[in-house]
Amino acid sequence: MHEFAIAQDLINLIKDSLKDSKMKTVTKVTLALSDPPMLVKESLELGFGVLAKNTPCENARLIFTKGSKKGFFLIGLEGEDGD
Amino acid sequence: MEIKLIKNVLEVNERQSEENKKIFDAHGIFVCNIMSSPGSGKTTLLQKTIPVIKERSRVAVIEGDIYTTRDALRLKEFNIPVVQINTGGGCHLNAAMIAEAMKALPLKDLDAVIIENVGNLVCPAEFNIGEDEKILIYSITEGDDKPAKYPLSFTNAGAIVINKMDLAPYCQVNIDKLKLEINQHNNTAPLFMVSALKGSGLIPWTDWLLSKIENKSR
Helix, strand or coil: CCHHHHHHHHHHHHHHHHCCCCEEEEEEEEEEECCCCCCCHHHHHHHHHHHCCCCCCCCCEEEEEECCCCCEEEEEEEEEECC | CEEEEEEECCHHHHHHHHHHHHHHHHCCCEEEEEEECCCCCHHHHHHHHHHHHHCCCCEEEEEEECCCCHHHHHCHHHCCCEEEEECCCCCCCCHHHHHHHHCCCCHHHCCEEEEECCCCCCHHHHCCCCCCEEEEEEEHHHCCCHHHHCHHHHHCCCEEEEECHHHHHHCCCCHHHHHHHHHHHCCCCCEEECECCCCECHHHHHHHHHHHHHHHHC
16 A cells, blocks of 8 residues: 555655766666565555656666565666766 | 665655654653554553553553544543544555654653554554554454464564453454464564453553553653
8 A cells, every 4th residue: 555655765765876876777676675575566566667657767677585684675776877 | 787785765764763753762752653453442442541541641642544533532531632643545654744743742741652553454564653662452353363464563563452352252263373373473562452442451551551651751
């Protein structure tokens, strides 16, 4: 139910992370999620797909990994630079 | 190209939660975040709890509800500060909502704030809001199989109150199995078996709550 709000926070965090980087478009977003998961992955993907339109992560795929630390973390971005 | 980083996706809420807690701590206020499914008896438990703790401490309530003020109205008779938050569809309270509600509370004149979260056994457990303890209210009518189905609510609880025990004989629920399953997810939280409606089993619960309040306000 709250995955749309989390998807928006994630997009804001990605945009923030790109500020000091040459990366202009994001193709892959790697996330670490502790167990038990605090969200439904499919719902997050749905929210992310809708909210990422017209942002640098419009075509990015979300990759979920199991995290050892409790919570939900953005741990990696792959993409292309603007040159 | 690749960027490696470690950023908490929920850091905005976490930061606000820490800010809220700092303010509550500075005032010596014990804060509990009451979580449960809808209809498990959170407000009824508060109606039985508040008169007891009010005798020894100054308490306020923040009421979370998706649309209505019904629960807040049920607490009106106690003549304590009650602040209503309507989430307008949101499935849980977040730290920013609590920060706003705190502005309406007389923090200097309080020992405890009880936050009744939105009725939902999933989402409230995932968002810190500045509380000292999350407290799970679980209705015995929900059966003995829910701890494994909703683990985070049980894992994150600092205390667990099993309510509606007066209905246990009419439910096909194995209390030993329920206790065992709770213990598998949380073996440190005290477990209180009560019937808020009938007023039974409440003393250990209110004693525990009062000890938490008094330890914090010292």
